[in-house]
Amino acid sequence: MRSLFLCILLLSLGLPVAARAAELLILQSSRSPVYSEALGGFRAAARTNEQPLVLSDYAEVDVQRLVREERPRLVVAVGDRALAACRKIREVPVVSLLSLSLSQKPQPDHIGGVTMVAPPGRYLELFAQLGARRVGVLYDPKLSGLYLKRAGAEAGNYGVTLAMEAVRNSRDLQAKLENLKGEVDLLWLLPDSTVVTTVNMEALLLFSMTRGIPAVTFTGQYLKNGAAAALDIDPYDMGVQAGELAQSLLRGASSHKVPVLEPRKVRLQVNDSVLRKLGLRIP
Incomplete structure:
Protein backbone atom coordinates (compact mmCIF):
# COMPACT_ATOMS: atom_id res chain seq x y z
CA MET A 1 0.00 0.00 0.00
CA ARG A 2 2.89 2.36 0.74
CA SER A 3 4.24 1.89 -2.80
CA LEU A 4 0.87 2.72 -4.31
CA PHE A 5 0.56 5.78 -2.08
CA LEU A 6 3.97 6.91 -3.33
CA CYS A 7 2.82 6.28 -6.90
CA ILE A 8 -0.25 8.48 -6.40
CA LEU A 9 1.89 11.18 -4.79
CA LEU A 10 4.34 11.16 -7.72
CA LEU A 11 1.50 11.27 -10.21
CA SER A 12 -0.04 14.25 -8.45
CA LEU A 13 3.32 16.02 -8.75
CA GLY A 14 3.57 15.15 -12.42
CA LEU A 15 6.63 12.94 -11.92
CA PRO A 16 7.22 9.72 -13.91
CA VAL A 17 6.46 6.40 -12.26
CA ALA A 18 7.95 3.05 -13.24
CA ALA A 19 5.54 0.52 -14.71
CA ARG A 20 4.33 -2.08 -12.24
CA ALA A 21 3.31 -5.67 -12.77
CA ALA A 22 0.20 -6.01 -10.58
CA GLU A 23 -2.53 -7.99 -12.34
CA LEU A 24 -5.35 -6.26 -10.47
CA LEU A 25 -6.01 -2.72 -9.33
CA ILE A 26 -8.71 -2.83 -6.64
CA LEU A 27 -10.55 0.46 -6.17
CA GLN A 28 -12.63 0.50 -2.98
CA SER A 29 -15.05 3.42 -2.46
CA SER A 30 -14.58 3.55 1.32
CA ARG A 31 -13.63 1.45 4.33
CA SER A 32 -17.03 -0.18 4.75
CA PRO A 33 -17.33 -3.55 6.56
CA VAL A 34 -19.61 -4.73 3.75
CA TYR A 35 -16.93 -3.93 1.17
CA SER A 36 -14.35 -5.77 3.26
CA GLU A 37 -16.62 -8.82 3.46
CA ALA A 38 -17.11 -8.83 -0.32
CA LEU A 39 -13.37 -8.44 -0.92
CA GLY A 40 -12.74 -11.38 1.38
CA GLY A 41 -14.83 -13.52 -0.94
CA PHE A 42 -13.17 -12.01 -4.00
CA ARG A 43 -9.67 -12.78 -2.77
CA ALA A 44 -10.67 -16.33 -1.86
CA ALA A 45 -11.68 -16.91 -5.49
CA ALA A 46 -9.11 -14.76 -7.30
CA ARG A 47 -5.64 -15.31 -5.90
CA THR A 48 -3.73 -12.74 -7.90
CA ASN A 49 -1.14 -10.02 -7.50
CA GLU A 50 -3.07 -6.87 -6.61
CA GLN A 51 -2.77 -3.21 -5.70
CA PRO A 52 -5.58 -1.98 -3.40
CA LEU A 53 -6.67 1.65 -3.15
CA VAL A 54 -9.40 3.11 -0.90
CA LEU A 55 -10.69 6.25 -2.63
CA SER A 56 -12.02 7.85 0.55
CA ASP A 57 -8.44 8.00 1.88
CA TYR A 58 -7.50 10.63 -0.73
CA ALA A 59 -8.87 14.01 -1.70
CA GLU A 60 -8.55 13.19 -5.39
CA VAL A 61 -7.27 10.30 -7.49
CA ASP A 62 -6.70 10.39 -11.25
CA VAL A 63 -7.80 6.83 -11.94
CA GLN A 64 -7.24 7.07 -15.68
CA ARG A 65 -3.64 8.10 -15.21
CA LEU A 66 -3.12 5.56 -12.46
CA VAL A 67 -4.27 2.77 -14.78
CA ARG A 68 -1.96 3.97 -17.55
CA GLU A 69 1.01 4.03 -15.18
CA GLU A 70 0.25 0.90 -13.14
CA ARG A 71 -0.80 -1.13 -16.19
CA PRO A 72 -3.06 -3.63 -14.40
CA ARG A 73 -4.70 -6.31 -16.49
CA LEU A 74 -8.04 -5.70 -14.77
CA VAL A 75 -9.67 -3.16 -12.43
CA VAL A 76 -12.04 -4.17 -9.64
CA ALA A 77 -14.45 -1.39 -8.57
CA VAL A 78 -16.14 -1.85 -5.18
CA GLY A 79 -19.05 0.52 -4.59
CA ASP A 80 -20.68 3.29 -6.62
CA ARG A 81 -17.91 5.85 -6.15
CA ALA A 82 -15.30 3.41 -7.41
CA LEU A 83 -17.40 2.47 -10.45
CA ALA A 84 -17.99 6.15 -11.26
CA ALA A 85 -14.22 6.72 -11.13
CA CYS A 86 -13.77 3.91 -13.68
CA ARG A 87 -16.23 5.22 -16.25
CA LYS A 88 -13.52 6.84 -18.37
CA ILE A 89 -11.19 3.84 -18.31
CA ARG A 90 -10.94 2.16 -21.70
CA GLU A 91 -7.63 0.29 -21.53
CA VAL A 92 -8.65 -2.65 -19.32
CA PRO A 93 -11.79 -4.54 -18.24
CA VAL A 94 -13.63 -3.39 -15.10
CA VAL A 95 -15.38 -5.80 -12.73
CA SER A 96 -17.81 -4.04 -10.39
CA LEU A 97 -19.52 -5.24 -7.23
CA LEU A 98 -21.72 -3.63 -4.57
CA SER A 99 -22.65 -0.84 -6.97
CA LEU A 100 -26.33 -0.03 -7.54
CA SER A 101 -25.55 1.89 -10.72
CA LEU A 102 -24.30 -1.30 -12.43
CA SER A 103 -27.90 -2.42 -13.04
CA GLN A 104 -29.42 1.01 -13.62
CA LYS A 105 -28.29 1.52 -17.21
CA PRO A 106 -26.64 -0.42 -20.04
CA GLN A 107 -22.89 -0.75 -19.58
CA PRO A 108 -20.12 -0.44 -22.19
CA ASP A 109 -18.55 -3.73 -23.20
CA HIS A 110 -15.53 -3.36 -20.91
CA ILE A 111 -17.59 -2.84 -17.72
CA GLY A 112 -19.48 -5.63 -15.98
CA GLY A 113 -19.63 -7.42 -12.66
CA VAL A 114 -22.23 -8.56 -10.14
CA THR A 115 -25.36 -6.48 -9.47
CA MET A 116 -26.76 -5.77 -6.01
CA VAL A 117 -30.39 -6.77 -6.54
CA ALA A 118 -31.91 -10.24 -6.50
CA PRO A 119 -33.20 -11.37 -9.91
CA PRO A 120 -36.82 -10.26 -10.57
CA GLY A 121 -37.94 -13.88 -10.70
CA ARG A 122 -36.88 -14.44 -7.08
CA TYR A 123 -39.11 -11.57 -5.95
CA LEU A 124 -42.02 -12.66 -8.16
CA GLU A 125 -41.79 -16.19 -6.78
CA LEU A 126 -41.93 -14.78 -3.24
CA PHE A 127 -44.95 -12.62 -4.10
CA ALA A 128 -46.77 -15.68 -5.44
CA GLN A 129 -45.93 -17.61 -2.27
CA LEU A 130 -47.45 -14.78 -0.23
CA GLY A 131 -50.62 -14.96 -2.32
CA ALA A 132 -50.12 -11.49 -3.80
CA ARG A 133 -51.71 -10.86 -7.17
CA ARG A 134 -51.38 -7.10 -7.59
CA VAL A 135 -48.07 -5.68 -6.40
CA GLY A 136 -47.44 -1.97 -5.96
CA VAL A 137 -43.97 -0.58 -6.61
CA LEU A 138 -42.71 3.00 -6.61
CA TYR A 139 -39.61 3.73 -8.65
CA ASP A 140 -37.49 6.32 -10.41
CA PRO A 141 -37.46 5.39 -14.13
CA LYS A 142 -33.83 6.52 -14.43
CA LEU A 143 -32.71 4.25 -11.62
CA SER A 144 -35.01 1.23 -11.67
CA GLY A 145 -36.69 1.40 -15.07
CA LEU A 146 -34.58 -1.32 -16.72
CA TYR A 147 -35.00 -3.70 -13.81
CA LEU A 148 -38.76 -3.23 -13.65
CA LYS A 149 -39.07 -3.68 -17.40
CA ARG A 150 -37.65 -7.17 -16.90
CA ALA A 151 -39.89 -7.78 -13.90
CA GLY A 152 -42.95 -6.72 -15.86
CA ALA A 153 -42.08 -9.12 -18.67
CA GLU A 154 -41.83 -12.03 -16.20
CA ALA A 155 -44.69 -11.15 -13.85
CA GLY A 156 -47.41 -12.96 -15.80
CA ASN A 157 -45.57 -16.25 -15.37
CA TYR A 158 -46.22 -15.99 -11.62
CA GLY A 159 -49.80 -14.71 -11.81
CA VAL A 160 -48.65 -11.28 -10.65
CA THR A 161 -49.55 -7.84 -12.01
CA LEU A 162 -47.31 -4.88 -11.21
CA ALA A 163 -48.91 -1.53 -10.39
CA MET A 164 -45.99 0.80 -11.04
CA GLU A 165 -45.88 4.45 -9.95
CA ALA A 166 -43.03 6.58 -11.29
CA VAL A 167 -41.39 8.85 -8.69
CA ARG A 168 -38.98 11.38 -10.20
CA ASN A 169 -38.63 13.48 -7.06
CA SER A 170 -38.51 12.00 -3.56
CA ARG A 171 -40.96 14.65 -2.32
CA ASP A 172 -43.64 13.28 -4.65
CA LEU A 173 -43.81 9.89 -2.99
CA LEU A 190 -36.53 -1.56 -4.37
CA PRO A 191 -33.06 -0.11 -3.61
CA ASP A 192 -33.95 3.10 -5.43
CA SER A 193 -32.31 6.19 -3.92
CA THR A 194 -35.10 8.52 -5.11
CA VAL A 195 -37.77 6.45 -3.36
CA VAL A 196 -35.85 5.06 -0.39
CA LEU A 206 -46.75 3.05 7.55
CA PHE A 207 -48.74 2.57 4.34
CA SER A 208 -48.06 -1.16 4.56
CA MET A 209 -49.20 -1.39 8.17
CA THR A 210 -52.29 0.82 7.89
CA ARG A 211 -53.49 -0.90 4.69
CA GLY A 212 -52.83 -4.36 6.13
CA ILE A 213 -50.59 -5.48 3.27
CA PRO A 214 -47.05 -6.92 3.46
CA ALA A 215 -44.00 -4.90 2.44
CA VAL A 216 -41.19 -6.83 0.80
CA THR A 217 -37.79 -5.13 0.78
CA PHE A 218 -34.25 -5.61 -0.48
CA THR A 219 -32.54 -5.68 2.93
CA GLY A 220 -33.28 -7.29 6.25
CA GLN A 221 -32.52 -4.07 8.11
CA TYR A 222 -36.12 -2.91 7.52
CA LEU A 223 -37.72 -5.98 9.10
CA ALA A 228 -42.72 -8.55 6.26
CA ALA A 229 -39.88 -10.06 4.23
CA ALA A 230 -36.62 -9.21 2.51
CA LEU A 231 -34.43 -10.75 -0.17
CA LEU A 249 -11.23 -12.58 -17.75
CA LEU A 250 -7.56 -12.93 -16.84
CA ARG A 251 -7.53 -16.29 -18.59
CA GLY A 252 -9.04 -14.65 -21.65
CA ALA A 253 -12.29 -16.61 -21.48
CA SER A 254 -14.49 -13.51 -21.86
CA SER A 255 -12.31 -11.03 -23.69
CA ARG A 264 -26.53 -16.13 -7.31
CA LYS A 265 -27.02 -16.36 -3.55
CA VAL A 266 -29.89 -14.44 -1.98
CA ARG A 267 -31.03 -14.74 1.64
CA LEU A 268 -34.74 -14.71 2.45
CA GLN A 269 -35.39 -13.05 5.80
CA VAL A 270 -38.84 -12.70 7.33
CA ASN A 271 -40.59 -10.91 10.16
CA ASP A 272 -42.66 -13.73 11.64
CA SER A 273 -44.79 -11.47 13.84
CA VAL A 274 -45.84 -9.31 10.87
CA LEU A 275 -46.64 -12.36 8.75
CA ARG A 276 -48.76 -13.85 11.54
CA LYS A 277 -50.59 -10.57 12.03
CA LEU A 278 -51.43 -10.50 8.31
CA GLY A 279 -52.41 -14.17 8.31
CA LEU A 280 -49.63 -15.05 5.87
CA ARG A 281 -47.02 -17.74 5.70
CA ILE A 282 -44.24 -18.68 3.29
CA PRO A 283 -44.27 -22.40 2.38
Missing part, protein backbone atom coordinates in the same frame (compact mmCIF):
# COMPACT_ATOMS: atom_id res chain seq x y z
CA GLN A 174 -46.78 10.54 -0.72
CA ALA A 175 -48.97 11.57 -3.63
CA LYS A 176 -47.94 8.48 -5.57
CA LEU A 177 -48.76 6.27 -2.59
CA GLU A 178 -52.30 7.63 -2.63
CA ASN A 179 -52.74 6.13 -6.11
CA LEU A 180 -52.07 2.66 -4.70
CA LYS A 181 -54.69 2.75 -1.93
CA GLY A 182 -57.10 -0.14 -2.35
CA GLU A 183 -55.36 -1.19 -5.57
CA VAL A 184 -52.60 -3.52 -4.35
CA ASP A 185 -52.17 -6.41 -1.94
CA LEU A 186 -48.38 -6.12 -1.50
CA LEU A 187 -45.86 -3.28 -1.52
CA TRP A 188 -42.47 -3.92 -3.16
CA LEU A 189 -39.55 -1.74 -2.06
CA THR A 197 -35.04 8.01 1.86
CA THR A 198 -35.35 8.05 5.64
CA VAL A 199 -38.60 10.02 5.51
CA ASN A 200 -40.02 7.99 2.66
CA MET A 201 -39.27 4.64 4.30
CA GLU A 202 -41.37 5.69 7.27
CA ALA A 203 -44.23 6.59 4.91
CA LEU A 204 -43.90 3.36 2.92
CA LEU A 205 -43.91 1.08 5.96
CA LYS A 224 -37.48 -4.44 12.55
CA ASN A 225 -39.39 -1.42 11.24
CA GLY A 226 -42.35 -3.47 10.03
CA ALA A 227 -41.42 -5.00 6.68
CA ASP A 232 -30.98 -9.79 1.04
CA ILE A 233 -27.73 -10.22 -0.84
CA ASP A 234 -24.73 -12.16 0.45
CA PRO A 235 -21.68 -9.84 0.10
CA TYR A 236 -19.13 -12.62 0.60
CA ASP A 237 -20.62 -14.83 -2.11
CA MET A 238 -20.94 -11.82 -4.41
CA GLY A 239 -17.21 -11.34 -3.91
CA VAL A 240 -16.57 -14.99 -4.76
CA GLN A 241 -18.72 -14.62 -7.88
CA ALA A 242 -16.84 -11.48 -8.93
CA GLY A 243 -13.52 -13.23 -8.24
CA GLU A 244 -14.49 -16.13 -10.49
CA LEU A 245 -15.44 -13.65 -13.21
CA ALA A 246 -12.11 -11.86 -12.81
CA GLN A 247 -10.23 -15.15 -13.13
CA SER A 248 -12.07 -16.01 -16.33
CA HIS A 256 -14.92 -9.32 -25.87
CA LYS A 257 -17.51 -8.24 -23.31
CA VAL A 258 -17.53 -8.24 -19.51
CA PRO A 259 -20.87 -9.75 -18.49
CA VAL A 260 -23.24 -8.23 -15.94
CA LEU A 261 -24.28 -11.02 -13.58
CA GLU A 262 -26.99 -11.19 -10.94
CA PRO A 263 -26.13 -12.37 -7.43
Whole structure:
Protein backbone atom coordinates (compact mmCIF):
# COMPACT_ATOMS: atom_id res chain seq x y z
CA MET A 1 0.00 0.00 0.00
CA ARG A 2 2.89 2.36 0.74
CA SER A 3 4.24 1.89 -2.80
CA LEU A 4 0.87 2.72 -4.31
CA PHE A 5 0.56 5.78 -2.08
CA LEU A 6 3.97 6.91 -3.33
CA CYS A 7 2.82 6.28 -6.90
CA ILE A 8 -0.25 8.48 -6.40
CA LEU A 9 1.89 11.18 -4.79
CA LEU A 10 4.34 11.16 -7.72
CA LEU A 11 1.50 11.27 -10.21
CA SER A 12 -0.04 14.25 -8.45
CA LEU A 13 3.32 16.02 -8.75
CA GLY A 14 3.57 15.15 -12.42
CA LEU A 15 6.63 12.94 -11.92
CA PRO A 16 7.22 9.72 -13.91
CA VAL A 17 6.46 6.40 -12.26
CA ALA A 18 7.95 3.05 -13.24
CA ALA A 19 5.54 0.52 -14.71
CA ARG A 20 4.33 -2.08 -12.24
CA ALA A 21 3.31 -5.67 -12.77
CA ALA A 22 0.20 -6.01 -10.58
CA GLU A 23 -2.53 -7.99 -12.34
CA LEU A 24 -5.35 -6.26 -10.47
CA LEU A 25 -6.01 -2.72 -9.33
CA ILE A 26 -8.71 -2.83 -6.64
CA LEU A 27 -10.55 0.46 -6.17
CA GLN A 28 -12.63 0.50 -2.98
CA SER A 29 -15.05 3.42 -2.46
CA SER A 30 -14.58 3.55 1.32
CA ARG A 31 -13.63 1.45 4.33
CA SER A 32 -17.03 -0.18 4.75
CA PRO A 33 -17.33 -3.55 6.56
CA VAL A 34 -19.61 -4.73 3.75
CA TYR A 35 -16.93 -3.93 1.17
CA SER A 36 -14.35 -5.77 3.26
CA GLU A 37 -16.62 -8.82 3.46
CA ALA A 38 -17.11 -8.83 -0.32
CA LEU A 39 -13.37 -8.44 -0.92
CA GLY A 40 -12.74 -11.38 1.38
CA GLY A 41 -14.83 -13.52 -0.94
CA PHE A 42 -13.17 -12.01 -4.00
CA ARG A 43 -9.67 -12.78 -2.77
CA ALA A 44 -10.67 -16.33 -1.86
CA ALA A 45 -11.68 -16.91 -5.49
CA ALA A 46 -9.11 -14.76 -7.30
CA ARG A 47 -5.64 -15.31 -5.90
CA THR A 48 -3.73 -12.74 -7.90
CA ASN A 49 -1.14 -10.02 -7.50
CA GLU A 50 -3.07 -6.87 -6.61
CA GLN A 51 -2.77 -3.21 -5.70
CA PRO A 52 -5.58 -1.98 -3.40
CA LEU A 53 -6.67 1.65 -3.15
CA VAL A 54 -9.40 3.11 -0.90
CA LEU A 55 -10.69 6.25 -2.63
CA SER A 56 -12.02 7.85 0.55
CA ASP A 57 -8.44 8.00 1.88
CA TYR A 58 -7.50 10.63 -0.73
CA ALA A 59 -8.87 14.01 -1.70
CA GLU A 60 -8.55 13.19 -5.39
CA VAL A 61 -7.27 10.30 -7.49
CA ASP A 62 -6.70 10.39 -11.25
CA VAL A 63 -7.80 6.83 -11.94
CA GLN A 64 -7.24 7.07 -15.68
CA ARG A 65 -3.64 8.10 -15.21
CA LEU A 66 -3.12 5.56 -12.46
CA VAL A 67 -4.27 2.77 -14.78
CA ARG A 68 -1.96 3.97 -17.55
CA GLU A 69 1.01 4.03 -15.18
CA GLU A 70 0.25 0.90 -13.14
CA ARG A 71 -0.80 -1.13 -16.19
CA PRO A 72 -3.06 -3.63 -14.40
CA ARG A 73 -4.70 -6.31 -16.49
CA LEU A 74 -8.04 -5.70 -14.77
CA VAL A 75 -9.67 -3.16 -12.43
CA VAL A 76 -12.04 -4.17 -9.64
CA ALA A 77 -14.45 -1.39 -8.57
CA VAL A 78 -16.14 -1.85 -5.18
CA GLY A 79 -19.05 0.52 -4.59
CA ASP A 80 -20.68 3.29 -6.62
CA ARG A 81 -17.91 5.85 -6.15
CA ALA A 82 -15.30 3.41 -7.41
CA LEU A 83 -17.40 2.47 -10.45
CA ALA A 84 -17.99 6.15 -11.26
CA ALA A 85 -14.22 6.72 -11.13
CA CYS A 86 -13.77 3.91 -13.68
CA ARG A 87 -16.23 5.22 -16.25
CA LYS A 88 -13.52 6.84 -18.37
CA ILE A 89 -11.19 3.84 -18.31
CA ARG A 90 -10.94 2.16 -21.70
CA GLU A 91 -7.63 0.29 -21.53
CA VAL A 92 -8.65 -2.65 -19.32
CA PRO A 93 -11.79 -4.54 -18.24
CA VAL A 94 -13.63 -3.39 -15.10
CA VAL A 95 -15.38 -5.80 -12.73
CA SER A 96 -17.81 -4.04 -10.39
CA LEU A 97 -19.52 -5.24 -7.23
CA LEU A 98 -21.72 -3.63 -4.57
CA SER A 99 -22.65 -0.84 -6.97
CA LEU A 100 -26.33 -0.03 -7.54
CA SER A 101 -25.55 1.89 -10.72
CA LEU A 102 -24.30 -1.30 -12.43
CA SER A 103 -27.90 -2.42 -13.04
CA GLN A 104 -29.42 1.01 -13.62
CA LYS A 105 -28.29 1.52 -17.21
CA PRO A 106 -26.64 -0.42 -20.04
CA GLN A 107 -22.89 -0.75 -19.58
CA PRO A 108 -20.12 -0.44 -22.19
CA ASP A 109 -18.55 -3.73 -23.20
CA HIS A 110 -15.53 -3.36 -20.91
CA ILE A 111 -17.59 -2.84 -17.72
CA GLY A 112 -19.48 -5.63 -15.98
CA GLY A 113 -19.63 -7.42 -12.66
CA VAL A 114 -22.23 -8.56 -10.14
CA THR A 115 -25.36 -6.48 -9.47
CA MET A 116 -26.76 -5.77 -6.01
CA VAL A 117 -30.39 -6.77 -6.54
CA ALA A 118 -31.91 -10.24 -6.50
CA PRO A 119 -33.20 -11.37 -9.91
CA PRO A 120 -36.82 -10.26 -10.57
CA GLY A 121 -37.94 -13.88 -10.70
CA ARG A 122 -36.88 -14.44 -7.08
CA TYR A 123 -39.11 -11.57 -5.95
CA LEU A 124 -42.02 -12.66 -8.16
CA GLU A 125 -41.79 -16.19 -6.78
CA LEU A 126 -41.93 -14.78 -3.24
CA PHE A 127 -44.95 -12.62 -4.10
CA ALA A 128 -46.77 -15.68 -5.44
CA GLN A 129 -45.93 -17.61 -2.27
CA LEU A 130 -47.45 -14.78 -0.23
CA GLY A 131 -50.62 -14.96 -2.32
CA ALA A 132 -50.12 -11.49 -3.80
CA ARG A 133 -51.71 -10.86 -7.17
CA ARG A 134 -51.38 -7.10 -7.59
CA VAL A 135 -48.07 -5.68 -6.40
CA GLY A 136 -47.44 -1.97 -5.96
CA VAL A 137 -43.97 -0.58 -6.61
CA LEU A 138 -42.71 3.00 -6.61
CA TYR A 139 -39.61 3.73 -8.65
CA ASP A 140 -37.49 6.32 -10.41
CA PRO A 141 -37.46 5.39 -14.13
CA LYS A 142 -33.83 6.52 -14.43
CA LEU A 143 -32.71 4.25 -11.62
CA SER A 144 -35.01 1.23 -11.67
CA GLY A 145 -36.69 1.40 -15.07
CA LEU A 146 -34.58 -1.32 -16.72
CA TYR A 147 -35.00 -3.70 -13.81
CA LEU A 148 -38.76 -3.23 -13.65
CA LYS A 149 -39.07 -3.68 -17.40
CA ARG A 150 -37.65 -7.17 -16.90
CA ALA A 151 -39.89 -7.78 -13.90
CA GLY A 152 -42.95 -6.72 -15.86
CA ALA A 153 -42.08 -9.12 -18.67
CA GLU A 154 -41.83 -12.03 -16.20
CA ALA A 155 -44.69 -11.15 -13.85
CA GLY A 156 -47.41 -12.96 -15.80
CA ASN A 157 -45.57 -16.25 -15.37
CA TYR A 158 -46.22 -15.99 -11.62
CA GLY A 159 -49.80 -14.71 -11.81
CA VAL A 160 -48.65 -11.28 -10.65
CA THR A 161 -49.55 -7.84 -12.01
CA LEU A 162 -47.31 -4.88 -11.21
CA ALA A 163 -48.91 -1.53 -10.39
CA MET A 164 -45.99 0.80 -11.04
CA GLU A 165 -45.88 4.45 -9.95
CA ALA A 166 -43.03 6.58 -11.29
CA VAL A 167 -41.39 8.85 -8.69
CA ARG A 168 -38.98 11.38 -10.20
CA ASN A 169 -38.63 13.48 -7.06
CA SER A 170 -38.51 12.00 -3.56
CA ARG A 171 -40.96 14.65 -2.32
CA ASP A 172 -43.64 13.28 -4.65
CA LEU A 173 -43.81 9.89 -2.99
CA GLN A 174 -46.78 10.54 -0.72
CA ALA A 175 -48.97 11.57 -3.63
CA LYS A 176 -47.94 8.48 -5.57
CA LEU A 177 -48.76 6.27 -2.59
CA GLU A 178 -52.30 7.63 -2.63
CA ASN A 179 -52.74 6.13 -6.11
CA LEU A 180 -52.07 2.66 -4.70
CA LYS A 181 -54.69 2.75 -1.93
CA GLY A 182 -57.10 -0.14 -2.35
CA GLU A 183 -55.36 -1.19 -5.57
CA VAL A 184 -52.60 -3.52 -4.35
CA ASP A 185 -52.17 -6.41 -1.94
CA LEU A 186 -48.38 -6.12 -1.50
CA LEU A 187 -45.86 -3.28 -1.52
CA TRP A 188 -42.47 -3.92 -3.16
CA LEU A 189 -39.55 -1.74 -2.06
CA LEU A 190 -36.53 -1.56 -4.37
CA PRO A 191 -33.06 -0.11 -3.61
CA ASP A 192 -33.95 3.10 -5.43
CA SER A 193 -32.31 6.19 -3.92
CA THR A 194 -35.10 8.52 -5.11
CA VAL A 195 -37.77 6.45 -3.36
CA VAL A 196 -35.85 5.06 -0.39
CA THR A 197 -35.04 8.01 1.86
CA THR A 198 -35.35 8.05 5.64
CA VAL A 199 -38.60 10.02 5.51
CA ASN A 200 -40.02 7.99 2.66
CA MET A 201 -39.27 4.64 4.30
CA GLU A 202 -41.37 5.69 7.27
CA ALA A 203 -44.23 6.59 4.91
CA LEU A 204 -43.90 3.36 2.92
CA LEU A 205 -43.91 1.08 5.96
CA LEU A 206 -46.75 3.05 7.55
CA PHE A 207 -48.74 2.57 4.34
CA SER A 208 -48.06 -1.16 4.56
CA MET A 209 -49.20 -1.39 8.17
CA THR A 210 -52.29 0.82 7.89
CA ARG A 211 -53.49 -0.90 4.69
CA GLY A 212 -52.83 -4.36 6.13
CA ILE A 213 -50.59 -5.48 3.27
CA PRO A 214 -47.05 -6.92 3.46
CA ALA A 215 -44.00 -4.90 2.44
CA VAL A 216 -41.19 -6.83 0.80
CA THR A 217 -37.79 -5.13 0.78
CA PHE A 218 -34.25 -5.61 -0.48
CA THR A 219 -32.54 -5.68 2.93
CA GLY A 220 -33.28 -7.29 6.25
CA GLN A 221 -32.52 -4.07 8.11
CA TYR A 222 -36.12 -2.91 7.52
CA LEU A 223 -37.72 -5.98 9.10
CA LYS A 224 -37.48 -4.44 12.55
CA ASN A 225 -39.39 -1.42 11.24
CA GLY A 226 -42.35 -3.47 10.03
CA ALA A 227 -41.42 -5.00 6.68
CA ALA A 228 -42.72 -8.55 6.26
CA ALA A 229 -39.88 -10.06 4.23
CA ALA A 230 -36.62 -9.21 2.51
CA LEU A 231 -34.43 -10.75 -0.17
CA ASP A 232 -30.98 -9.79 1.04
CA ILE A 233 -27.73 -10.22 -0.84
CA ASP A 234 -24.73 -12.16 0.45
CA PRO A 235 -21.68 -9.84 0.10
CA TYR A 236 -19.13 -12.62 0.60
CA ASP A 237 -20.62 -14.83 -2.11
CA MET A 238 -20.94 -11.82 -4.41
CA GLY A 239 -17.21 -11.34 -3.91
CA VAL A 240 -16.57 -14.99 -4.76
CA GLN A 241 -18.72 -14.62 -7.88
CA ALA A 242 -16.84 -11.48 -8.93
CA GLY A 243 -13.52 -13.23 -8.24
CA GLU A 244 -14.49 -16.13 -10.49
CA LEU A 245 -15.44 -13.65 -13.21
CA ALA A 246 -12.11 -11.86 -12.81
CA GLN A 247 -10.23 -15.15 -13.13
CA SER A 248 -12.07 -16.01 -16.33
CA LEU A 249 -11.23 -12.58 -17.75
CA LEU A 250 -7.56 -12.93 -16.84
CA ARG A 251 -7.53 -16.29 -18.59
CA GLY A 252 -9.04 -14.65 -21.65
CA ALA A 253 -12.29 -16.61 -21.48
CA SER A 254 -14.49 -13.51 -21.86
CA SER A 255 -12.31 -11.03 -23.69
CA HIS A 256 -14.92 -9.32 -25.87
CA LYS A 257 -17.51 -8.24 -23.31
CA VAL A 258 -17.53 -8.24 -19.51
CA PRO A 259 -20.87 -9.75 -18.49
CA VAL A 260 -23.24 -8.23 -15.94
CA LEU A 261 -24.28 -11.02 -13.58
CA GLU A 262 -26.99 -11.19 -10.94
CA PRO A 263 -26.13 -12.37 -7.43
CA ARG A 264 -26.53 -16.13 -7.31
CA LYS A 265 -27.02 -16.36 -3.55
CA VAL A 266 -29.89 -14.44 -1.98
CA ARG A 267 -31.03 -14.74 1.64
CA LEU A 268 -34.74 -14.71 2.45
CA GLN A 269 -35.39 -13.05 5.80
CA VAL A 270 -38.84 -12.70 7.33
CA ASN A 271 -40.59 -10.91 10.16
CA ASP A 272 -42.66 -13.73 11.64
CA SER A 273 -44.79 -11.47 13.84
CA VAL A 274 -45.84 -9.31 10.87
CA LEU A 275 -46.64 -12.36 8.75
CA ARG A 276 -48.76 -13.85 11.54
CA LYS A 277 -50.59 -10.57 12.03
CA LEU A 278 -51.43 -10.50 8.31
CA GLY A 279 -52.41 -14.17 8.31
CA LEU A 280 -49.63 -15.05 5.87
CA ARG A 281 -47.02 -17.74 5.70
CA ILE A 282 -44.24 -18.68 3.29
CA PRO A 283 -44.27 -22.40 2.38
